[in-house]
Amino acid sequence: NAGVTQTPKFRILKIGQSMTLQCTQDMNHNYMYWYRQDPGMGLKLIYYSVGAGITDKGEVPNGYNVSRSTTEDFPLRLELAAPSQTSVYFCASNLGQGHTEAFFGQGTRLTVV
Amino acid sequence: AQSVSQHNHHVILSEAASLELGCNYSYGGTVNLFWYVQYPGQHLQLLLKYFSGDPLVKGIKGFEAEFIKSKFSFNLRKPSVQWSDTAEYFCAVKGSGNTGKLIFGQGTTLQVKP
Secondary structure, three states: OOOEEEEOOEEEEOOOOOEEEEEEEOOOOOEEEEEEEEOOOEEEEEEEEEEOOEEEEOOOOOOEEEOOOOOOEOOEEEOOOOHHHOEEEEEEEEOEOOEOOOEEOOOEEEEEO | OOEEEEOOOEEEEEOOOOEEEOEEEEOOOOOOEEEEEEOOOOOEEEEEEEOOOOOEEEOHHHOEEEEEHHHOEEEEEEOOOOHHHOEEEEEEEEOOOOOOOEEEOOOEEEEEEO
């Protein structure tokens, strides 16, 4: 009963480095999302996907990229890490088709120094 | 653009006190509303949701929320809090369209003193 799994849980990056945050879900959900959480700001949507091969920008997409080659996986890529990307990142999934309850992963705490 | 506003950023209560956290949203159409909770070091979990019907919705762990359409509000309540309710609480509204996107409020940190 894994649900939404994110790796890694913690990471420290240097400015300019790149990395991929992994997200996988085993619930056969069509819709997947990446949010970032900053203190006092709530969660902001970075990117989302409504199915394999389909992705779209959310509210704060700059500096990130995503892909959705399978239903299960939705990795988030940071190409040139910047201090402004220090945040906690949450992946979420939703069955779709009117089912709007989202299930969240444990989060990845990223620090860019 | 849709938005969600939570009035209280940090609330401190003693055990057994009553809780009410405010949430207002800006969207005039049909709304789906949610309260999520995030316990320290954990992921977000759904407390309760409103889609339609009875505006008073019951959630897990004794929480409830009331949808008041005329006030664009969806306040969270609990009659008697416990130390284990210490957490961050997020109100959210489903965004427009059929993509399931959620728009979150800023969050309210609740600290319950034993």
